[in-house]
Every structure is written in structure tokens, then in C-alpha cells.
Amino acid sequence: MELMFRALLFHLLLYCATQTSGVTIQTVPAVDSEGVIQTELEKTVSLVCQPDGGHEADEELQWLRNGFAVSLTEENKMGLSNNGATFTCRRRNNATATASVTLNVSYRPQLSGSEEVSVEEESMLVLWCDIWANPPVSSVSWSLNGSAVDLLAGGFSVTNDGFTSTISADRVEKSLHEGTYQCTAESPIYGSHSKKFIVTLTDKTLTIPLMPFIAGLVVVFFTVLLAVASRWNRIRK
Numbered sequence: 001m002e003l004m005f006r007a008l009l010f011h012l013l014l015y016c017a018t019q020t021s022g023v024t025i026q027t028v029p030a031v032d033s034e035g036v037i038q039t040e041l042e043k044t045v046s047l048v049c050q051p052d053g054g055h056e057a058d059e060e061l062q063w064l065r066n067g068f069a070v071s072l073t074e075e076n077k078m079g080l081s082n083n084g085a086t087f088t089c090r091r092r093n094n095a096t097a098t099a100s101v102t103l104n105v106s107y108r109p110q111l112s113g114s115e116e117v118s119v120e121e122e123s124m125l126v127l128w129c130d131i132w133a134n135p136p137v138s139s140v141s142w143s144l145n146g147s148a149v150d151l152l153a154g155g156f157s158v159t160n161d162g163f164t165s166t167i168s169a170d171r172v173e174k175s176l177h178e179g180t181y182q183c184t185a186e187s188p189i190y191g192s193h194s195k196k197f198i199v200t201l202t203d204k205t206l207t208i209p210l211m212p213f214i215a216g217l218v219v220v221f222f223t224v225l226l227a228v229a230s231r232w233n234r235i236r237k
């Protein structure tokens with residue numbers, strides 16, 4: 001029985017095996033000394049589960065992913081959620097005959113291109129970069145117009161929770177906050193990756209107090225509706 005993956009679009013293929021007793025998983029690429037398959041995005045991984053010797057012809061084998069049965073439709077699409085997953089092959093009716101391997105998919109931070117962002121003056125600016133990668137990035141930096149963002153001058157704050165790096169400023173001003181921002185993540189094995197944000201500030205629009213205005217309209221509408229309804233009732237009588 002075989003599990004095959006192409007990382008990102010993991011394709012899962014199944015071949016049924018016939019005999020039993022213990023089971024062995026053969027993998028391409030081979031597992032390391034810890035039982036882990038090291039691979040990368042876009043590479044194909046195949047897992048073949050074979051019974052060791054044995055008899056009992058139509059014995060079924062079963063694949064589990066993190067302890068849950070994998071439904072072996074011909075083409076199972078699985079994403080990066082398989083990263084770190086442990087695949088176990090076992091005999092369907094003998095839980096003691098098992099073998100397991102773990103997948104470790106390496107991938108670069110998914111940062112590229114540029115995005116246009118427009119913010120109204122005096123409102124809040126928030127930009128974020130997805131920095132999730134395997135191995136984790138070693139550092140993230142933000143620049144504005146090509147030089148490191150001056151956190152103090154612009155009243156910026158930067159946070160990083162390991163998945164996302166966020167830069168924000170509470171009240172933006174054209175002279176301090178407009179320009180081209182860039183986040184750059186350094187990966188220990190994939191080098192640096194970055195994404196740009198072209199931020200333009202728009203003039204502050206006059207804010208009419210909208211809620212009281214809408215509330216007023218609603219009152220007028222229902223008053224008219226009631227008037228019409230009561231007149232209608234009188235006409236019908």
C-alpha cells in the first residue's frame with residue numbers, strides 16, 4: 001500500500017497489499033535516523049507499506065495520519081497541514097502490527113511582490129507579513145523608503161508572533177507615514193525574502209455623524225409606514 005505526496009498538492013495513491021503479520025514502510029526519500037522524512041515543497045514523497053512475509057491473503061492494511069484514518073480516495077489533496085504529520089500503517093484488524101514515519105517539509109517564507117495600500121490621514125495604518133517558514137526565519141525587518149523604519153519618529157510598533165510580523169501606527173500623517181514599506185525575512189537556508197507595500201495617504205473626509213442621521217431616517221420611514229397602514233385600514237372598513 002502506497003502513500004504518495006507532491007508537497008503543496010500532495011497526491012495520495014493507494015495500492016492494496018495482500019499479506020500480513022508485521023508491516024514495513026518503505027519511503028522515497030529515505031527516513032533519517034529519527035524516522036523523519038526530510039523533504040521540500042514541490043518534491044514528491046512516496047510511502048509504501050508492505051506486510052512482512054505472512055499469509056492470510058486478503059488482509060487489509062490501513063494508513064493513519066496523526067492517529068486518524070486517511071481516506072484513501074485515489075487523489076487526496078493535502079496541503080502543508082501534513083507538515084510534521086506522522087503517518088502510520090497498520091493491519092486493519094491487528095493494531096499491534098504498525099510502522100510509522102514523520103514528514104518534515106521545509107519551505108521558504110511566502111513573501112513576494114508588492115501591494116498598494118491607501119489610508120486616510122489621521123487613521124490607523126496596519127501592515128503585516130506572513131513569515132511562517134520551516135525552518136523558522138531568523139529575523140524580520142521593516143524599511144520605509146529604503147531605510148530602516150524609525151519607530152520612534154513615526155510612532156510605529158512592530159510585533160512578531162512567529163507567524164506574522166505586523167507594523168502599525170496609530171495616527172498617520174502624510175509627511176511621516178507615506179512611502180514604500182518593505183518587510184524582509186531572513187531564512188537560515190533560503191536567504192532573504194521580502195514584500196513591498198506602497199502606502200498612500202488620502203485626505204481626511206469630513207465625517208458626518210452617520211448613526212444619528214440613519215436613526216432619524218429610520219424613524220421617519222416607520223412613521224410614514226404607520227400612517228399609510230392606518231389610512232389603508234380605514235379605507236378598507
Ligand SMILES: *[C@@H]1O[C@H](CO)[C@@H](O)[C@H](O)[C@H]1NC(C)=O
Pocket residue numbers: 021022023094096097
Ligand atoms: C499481530 O501482529 C503482531 C506483530 O506482527 C503478531 O506478533 C501477532 O501475532 C498478530 N496477532 C494476530 C492476532 O494476528
Ligand SMILES: *[C@@H]1O[C@H](CO)[C@@H](O)[C@H](O)[C@H]1NC(C)=O
Pocket residue numbers: 036038104105106134135
Ligand atoms: C525539519 O526541517 C527543518 C528545516 O530543514 C530542520 O531545521 C528541523 O531540524 C527538522 N526537524 C526534524 C524533526 O527533523
Ligand SMILES: *[C@@H]1O[C@H](CO)[C@@H](O)[C@H](O)[C@H]1NC(C)=O
Pocket residue numbers: 144145174175176177178179180
Ligand atoms: C518616501 O518617498 C516618497 C516618494 O519619494 C515621498 O513622497 C515620501 O514623503 C517619503 N516618505 C517619507 C516618510 O520620507
